[in-house]
Amino acid sequence: MLDKVKSETRIEEITKQFNSVRKLTERLCQELEIEDYNLQAMAETSPIKWHLAHTSWFFETFILKCFEPDFVPYHPEFEYLFNSYYNSVGEQFLRPNRHLLSRPTVTEVFKYRENVTNRMMALLESKASGRLLEMLPLVVLGVHHEQQHQELLLTDLKYNFYQNPLLPSYSHKHVQNKSSHSKVVAHKWLEYQPELCVIGKKLGDGVKDEFCFDNESPQHQHYLQGFAVSNRLVTNAEYLEFIEQGGYEQAELWLSDGWAVKCQEKWNAPLYWFKRDGAWHYYTLHGPQPLALNEPVTHVSYYEADAFATWKGARLPTEQEWERVASSQSLKGPFLQSGNLNPSAQTQSSDEVMQLYGQVWQWTSSSYSPYPGYQPLAGDVGEYNGKFMANQYVLRGGSCVSSQEHIRASYRNFFYPDARWQFSGIRLAKDL
Structure with missing residues (x-):
């Protein structure tokens, strides 16, 4: 009590x-x-x-x-x-x-x-x-x-x-990003050695102890092999190179289901990208804008993220790898309350892994499934998470339209692999 x-x-x-x-x-x-x-x-x-x-x-x-x-x-x-x-x-x-x-x-x-x-x-x-x-x-x-x-x-x-040809703006209060034309931080790999780590949280009710959703529990041990992750998110410029080098035409890069969806939906770029007068633009909550090449790519499906990673000779991180990295770093980023409503470029270097939080939800290679010993909440609210643990993938990190107080290192978002309308992006990983 x-x-x-x-x-x-x-x-x-x-x-x-x-x-x-x-x-x-x-x-x-x-x-x-x-x-x-x-x-x-x-x-x-x-x-x-x-x-x-x-x-x-x-x-x-x-x-x-x-x-x-x-x-x-x-x-x-x-x-x-x-x-x-x-x-x-x-x-x-x-x-x-x-x-x-x-x-x-x-x-x-x-x-x-x-x-x-x-x-x-x-x-x-x-x-x-x-x-x-x-x-x-x-x-x-x-x-x-x-x-x-x-x-x-x-x-x-x-x-x-x-869907409206007028491409209306939701917000006209956008403050021009001063770094929109600045050079983005160079990509490099940060390595993590094999270890037995703690994943998830003890189920908290937010009253006597810190809140978490039932799908983040129970806290448990997980052994990680050595791995490396990108120091920052994949940018629009890097994804544009994938497009220009035929990434959407090379079936060998794609999962079979992903290739089928790509062909059926006629994907050739992320959602909200379009060409105007021969130049790439994208639609934002502030209306249509010229494509900012140094911003993190967003509104890509799991299939597109996986194909890009394969093209780069890399892979997507597992959710346990992502949490291992994020749990040792502070929770900071341009969340909803910043008013940006759009991910921002990483122009200042750091020795830490950057852009973990509040930019884009980062696809992981992990299927959305229960942790060992998982039990849903009692009562009607037990339907909140558990019954969706099939055919979806986990995303981590929150986005530019997430509230900061709502996100934590253990937070597990989940969507179907063809979903693109969320602020979902890409971080690369590889084995050591």
Whole structure:
């Protein structure tokens, strides 16, 4: 049990974080027009309005419904409309059809958010009728869940905006990157000797101990052979060389499934790259821009990352190798709060491995699978991670649209190998 002083302090911290995260989600929508809220260009993306409602649904369904005295749902159909994938909660409205929900209106969804936020604040201030220690871990989980959706809100919006020939800008507040024309740090390999290392985290609830998702646990030992990793991420210039030397035409570089997808989708460059007047450009959340050659390449699939690594005579790191490197370094990078909304060039040298955090999610060669002894969370929230442990690959490091307080060395993101709309990039590795 937390002692009284620590308990009161932690309640205040969690309440403050909850309120701050809820407000940030809404600030991310301040530059949008009403027509933007229901866009959904493919099934994998969701409309902005749905993200706003679903993150409120999470708090209402898993906390208010269980802990609020005399609970009454805000709307009896919202549990069905805004359930994402929780079969234990009930049926869900079809994901590909979320853009058809013209009602509830955007105004009503913001009222729903306000209602849930106010009721959550009241519940936290009331100490939840003596069930506080049972409730607080779910509040922390809900906060991190909303931070995930803040990132998805931006990545989904970017993909949806890109379908518009006008290539609209999400943000006009971009500060020109002074290093956009500077020379990038030279590539070199940093070596790590064989060792038995500790991977993952002890499952924490964010109340008595540090938070982590259940898929980061249990902490366990893993033996690593000697390996080397790139000191920085692969740049647009390096990836452009791969394109110009026929990387997308050489089947021997590609995994069989990757080659099939490339041919079917007619890939010839990363997502958001296009030519204008014979010169490469790319689409950003600040609108279309000339391709910045020294920035990290992003919006590439696992298949493209693997083909590039093969072309370079290298490979992608395993997630354990990545975590071994990252766990000894500080968590710093141009995360969401920097306002960059785009990865940035590495122009200052360091003896450490650079660009580990807050630039692009880095594909690893590791399939998304459970750690030895893994157990999902108890109850309905046990569906959060475990049931997706099939046919996906792990990415590490967070991106320029991730919140810094949401990321850690053990954090495991996961996507299907053909996914490109996330800020996903490449770091190379090789055996010693």
